[in-house]
Amino acid sequence: MDYNVSVLIEYFPYFIPAAWKTIEVTALGILLGMVLGLLTAFSRLSKNPLFNVPARLYIFMIRGTPLLLQLLFLYFGLRSILNLEAITSAVIALGIHNGAYIAEIFRGAIQSIAVGQMEAARSLGMTYRKAMIRIILPQAFKRAIPPLGNQFIIALKDSSLASAITIKELLLKAQQLASSNYYMMEMLTIAAIFYLFYTSIFTWLFHKIEEKLAVSGSR
Amino acid sequence: MIKVRELEKWFGKLHVLKGIDLDVNPSEVVVIIGASGSGKSTLLRCINFLEKFKKGTVEIDGKVIDKNNEKMKNEMRTHVGMVFQHFNLFPHMTVLQNVIEGPTQVKKISKAKAVEIGKYYLEKVGLSDKEAAYPSMLSGGQKQRVAIARALGMEPSVMLFDEPTSALDPELVGEVLSVMKDLAGEGMTMVVVTHEMGFAREVADRVIYMDDGLIVEEGTPEEIFNNPKVERTQEFLSQIL
Numbered sequence A: 001m002d003y004n005v006s007v008l009i010e011y012f013p014y015f016i017p018a019a020w021k022t023i024e025v026t027a028l029g030i031l032l033g034m035v036l037g038l039l040t041a042f043s044r045l046s047k048n049p050l051f052n053v054p055a056r057l058y059i060f061m062i063r064g065t066p067l068l069l070q071l072l073f074l075y076f077g078l079r080s081i082l083n084l085e086a087i088t089s090a091v092i093a094l095g096i097h098n099g100a101y102i103a104e105i106f107r108g109a110i111q112s113i114a115v116g117q118m119e120a121a122r123s124l125g126m127t128y129r130k131a132m133i134r135i136i137l138p139q140a141f142k143r144a145i146p147p148l149g150n151q152f153i154i155a156l157k158d159s160s161l162a163s164a165i166t167i168k169e170l171l172l173k174a175q176q177l178a179s180s181n182y183y184m185m186e187m188l189t190i191a192a193i194f195y196l197f198y199t200s201i202f203t204w205l206f207h208k209i210e211e212k213l214a215v216s217g218s219r
Numbered sequence B: 001m002i003k004v005r006e007l008e009k010w011f012g013k014l015h016v017l018k019g020i021d022l023d024v025n026p027s028e029v030v031v032i033i034g035a036s037g038s039g040k041s042t043l044l045r046c047i048n049f050l051e052k053f054k055k056g057t058v059e060i061d062g063k064v065i066d067k068n069n070e071k072m073k074n075e076m077r078t079h080v081g082m083v084f085q086h087f088n089l090f091p092h093m094t095v096l097q098n099v100i101e102g103p104t105q106v107k108k109i110s111k112a113k114a115v116e117i118g119k120y121y122l123e124k125v126g127l128s129d130k131e132a133a134y135p136s137m138l139s140g141g142q143k144q145r146v147a148i149a150r151a152l153g154m155e156p157s158v159m160l161f162d163e164p165t166s167a168l169d170p171e172l173v174g175e176v177l178s179v180m181k182d183l184a185g186e187g188m189t190m191v192v193v194t195h196e197m198g199f200a201r202e203v204a205d206r207v208i209y210m211d212d213g214l215i216v217e218e219g220t221p222e223e224i225f226n227n228p229k230v231e232r233t234q235e236f237l238s239q240i241l
């Protein structure tokens, strides 16, 4: 098998729109996932079954089925009802998928803060809400950062599944180019380089955030 | 100041407080002693409603607290300072921030005024030089003194202490007890759960011995330590002294 390095350089520019697409799907998916995740975490922690039962059900269904199925379900399965654009479907599916995982990350982080913190805050006369916002969440966010970083990297890689619903992100681009130029290995290499570049940036960014937070305050 | 009547508390099937009546008068220092598991912490925590209870009433500053009235409970807690065995300082805030958090966030005092109050109480507990430090940088004794300053920052009318020195290395116990002694000397109303019998003897106006969810005996330190009337108190004291 020949491996043509010059092809890498030659085709690199063709990937740039796809690289943006990957970022777009990932970023919007994560954003939606964060909002859903936070809301779900609080619902899940609520003592009211009206909130915690739907939250449990959501987490159960999403974590119990593959993302690819969820994507296909939203785009093809619900086409007759929703008729969503592919990109919208991809973002929503990725958002809903990550929301379930992010909810569990936040829930775990909130629950990991010792009950003594809530009690100390309440003993000063703070409402539950205020104690959450001022005392528990700042500590919980800090603890959630490493697993969130992980989850974001997973989301980035999972965005490649959007290729199954015609989103021209990195992986689909590589496949399409390869099917006409027959440089399959090279095309996949270019896509891999982009993914590695992105994951490196994510890792570096989260490292910086962790460092910064470690300086301000303890633990 | 504090009036507890027929307080009963269950944890599931476990009957932890079996009918407690307790009065604490202004400027009085009440020390509660008793074996581990006898319900001392639970009693303190019921007084400021950190713990829910099934039966009985708690009256603070002349007001019977309605356990279903969140607003009333929050208001009451601004007058009732609490110091915990494990300090429970806010680790993401500096010492001074810990102390001004309640005044600014709950009492809505201006930042400048709160800082003034905060510095005053930090000086009182001898930690003026630590105001910019984070709790993780402090010794246990210093942490507990910050926790006391944090509670005092709310300018409460009564302070509850739940074994404030039990988590400390022996050489750090003295500095915390000395702060508490000063506080008592200034007329602060205090309810203190402790195993420090020296402190009880010296500072308490009244000592309460609890066993198995009940107040078994109460009296002046002399009465309790020198001639306890109830056999269970005698047994407990002979084990501990």
Ligand SMILES: Nc1ncnc2c1ncn2[C@@H]1O[C@H](COP(=O)(O)OP(=O)(O)O)[C@@H](O)[C@H]1O
Residues within 6 Å of the ligand: B011, B014, B016, B034, B035, B036, B037, B038, B039, B040, B041, B042, B043
């Ligand atoms: N949150 C809780 N859930 C269940 N049981 C508890 C809880 N807190 C305390 N208890 C039980 O209540 C009893 C009294 O506890 P506590 O008030 O902490 O005693 P003390 O402070 O005198 O050592 C003990 O038997 C303890 O195991």
Ligand SMILES: [Mg+2]
Residues within 6 Å of the ligand: B040, B041, B042, B162, B163
């Ligand atoms: Mg206790």
